[in-house]
Amino acid sequence: MPANAATKQRIQSIDILRGIIMLIMALDHVREYFHISAITSDPTNLATTTPLLFFTRWVTHYCAPTFVFLSGLSAYLAGTRRTKSELSGFLIKRGLWLIFVELAVISLALTLDPLYHGFALQVIWAIGVSMVLLGLLVRLPLRLIGALGILIIVGHNLLDNISLAPNSPGDVLMKLFLTSRGALVFLDKTHIVFILYAVLPWAGVMFLGYAFGSIYQLKFTPPKRKTMLTYCSTLMFIAFVVLRLINVYGDQSPWAVNNSNVYTVMSFLNVSKYPPSLDYCLLTLSAALIILALTEEATGKLAAFFKVYGSVPFFYYVCHFYLIRTLSIVVFFLQGYNTSQIITPNVPFLFVPPGFGFSIGGVYLLWLAIILALYYPCKWFSKYKQTHAQWWLSYL
Template sequence: MTQTTPRRLESLDTLRGLIMVLMALDHASFFVARTHPFEFWSIPLPDYGGSASWFLTRWVTHFCAPGFFFLMGAGMALFSAARLEAGWSAQRITRHFLLRGLLLIPVFYCLEAPIWVVGMGGLGNGGRTSFIVFTVLVTLGVSMILAAPLLRLSSRSWLAMAFIAIMAPNFLIPTLIKHGGDVGFIMRAFVVPGETYPISAMYPILPWFGICALGVGFGQLVQRNRDRALRAMLPMGLAYLIAFVGVRVGGGFGNLREASGAGWIPFLTVVKYPPSLAFCLVTLGGNFTLLSLFHRAGAWFDAIKRVLSVFGQAPLFFYLAHLYVYMLMRFVFFPQTSGPQWVLYPSWLAGVALLYPACLWYRRFKASKPDGSLWRMF
């Protein structure tokens, strides 16, 4: 057993694995059913026509992106502490994360972007295709790069950064709506989703980096007292969910768009692009609650935990592979028309089942490589 093994938190791997499985549902919906609503700040929120099944198919996947960024931040803090104990210098840790973050960007352009070019007909709108794009993978990489030289900051500093970065769009975008004007390159890349050639941003840097920063702060708290920090996530998560209800009932600030009608579906349909305060509260609240419950779960949950951890310990491999799996399903089985909804769910589960042995193999392959190997960065 290595020095760093005890620091690996099973509950984090379990939550990450669940997130991967839910994310697969979202992309199966896109490729197989050709249905993928967007909760964008500048357009009306999706109308599901009262269909609870279509709404829930989309809504449960909202927990994925915030979970990715939060767990990445927590993982950076835990990795840093473990490597310091193993004799790495702070400079070596910084270089590791800078390289790892930089690698995610060409991985997107070389391995992921072609899938979206085929599936969506391009990465931009109009006659010109933006070539600087901030998708989830690119913004994860940028967030890692930004966080890398700052890991020695205190947990209070990280939590303060998280608060400012997450709240920023809730102040800046209403101001933009009120006063109008063009969105410049900096605002587009950091705050406002949309396109300003040559930049296209679905995941602007600032709010998503804020969620990563929240994860780093949490990871540092785990270093002090693992059990206490993980147990505290349950009341924290419930507090976030209660605050979400307050923000939605209050309307206005924190929503970016108010509910488009009466009923529980419009109430729960919130702006994701960029992550509004309401979106952050409900998704982070859910992630915090699940993380604490996974930590508290008894032996009865071990089998499920083992399965989910296989996906959770090979996240980038799963992420790229599942896109190819569902794209192939689309072109093999539904080349001309969308698959019906009743086909979507078996297709989703079939894709996940196919990827399980592949992720199991990749996890073993990666573990066989030395710490300095590039394979360990994926």
């Protein structure tokens, strides 16, 4: 079988893993808009959170790095059907498209503000910019791209404590590319940019994923690939445990012993996502690799269920945000709020006044309803993509 023919087939372990994280991701977004204390408290603040709320947020930490890593891996697979020049052009164009989607489509879904007073630079932005950077680098040797990814992941925490003059061009660029923990940049008095995902640490994750794509070549048998993934996963997890125990380098938030064993474990696991620390990447990507290994030949209804969502991640991502926000409007009026309460002062999100939403149990029920509601639309679009070859489908 020609190599190109093989790589056109979807790899089920990738779709299963991507499907799992897409569903978990929706839990976090439902919590953000429907949990009664979402706007007023941080679920990872050990002084105010509960174990259930903490782990509801913590488990979703696995989503973004896995999503970015798999985007890099998929970029490698896309390159097996293209020349380096074609792959470079495709990645740059798709990256620019994703940046546009983040600013125009996702920001609108987040805020429901048609005047765009706020723009949020989140995971789609990070993937888009990372794709542009990868598109510029694909002509380099694969090992060099992988080494660059490792260097960024391991080394960027050295810059955590660098501070520049607040709001200076250098400060904004530093936050945009390396250090932002949720920085606000004012475009004018009424328009802001929320820099949640600093670009380069996420680009490092994508570069690493691109390098890992090489193990899906035909010369790697499933047993050999499973062994390699398991070995790498184990090394990464051991490195996470060692670094976290040492508690000197690898994360902006050191852990501490608490009065409760549960809260001590929570502190140990409470690694930093913004920007993604070395410890955070080791913990989350080690899990991603072992799931890829274990689902290489998975069968059954559950695997098929996850594959439906994982085969159309972009479609699902956009749809789930707009479904969540449509339901937030419905719940807003059902809970007795009126039009004068649509806007909350100093909050960029419309239709989420103080006290809005449900308990954590209600969040879980609504999350299940949302992901099940999107099952058949995703299944339809997945089948459509498999049976059609229009050029624009590669951008969705």
